[in-house]
Amino acid sequence: MPLIGTASATEGPPKPDSSLTPSQKNAPSEASPLAGRRVVICEDEGILQMQLQRALTRAGLQIVGSANNGQTGVEIVLRERPDIVLMDIRMPIMNGLEAARRILAVYRPCLVMLTAYADESYQQQATEIGASGYIVKPVTTETLLPQLRAAWSAFQVEPGR
16 A cells, blocks of 8 residues: 555556546645645654645645654754644644744744644644644544635735745
């Protein structure tokens, strides 16, 4: 089974519409504001990280890196310069709030906090740091994508952009 987000060398050129599989027919159109955006996922739960990769890839986003701790997340984001960063708050080595501070001090992607904590103090800290969105787990494709689109829209109108 190929890895999530990887293409098989035998796929060849795109098929005409009449021969598309159901999943290809339901793929996002290029009109989607998220289509083609480059994403880094910072999440320490391996299964959730894989689910996020799958959902975002199917939605037309390009996963350019992933990290399972905040320090590695900072390094990958500053190296890859993605459009969007999904950042868990509670991670080993460096928490997501500190990682977000370090990233946003150098580079301004659309940074979306992803956490199991609905606590208002975390949301307030994320807003003060400059996060464009705050998504509370558990997430599904049906909840993730609309919230990510809303964060991207908010990010696009932020002052100083």
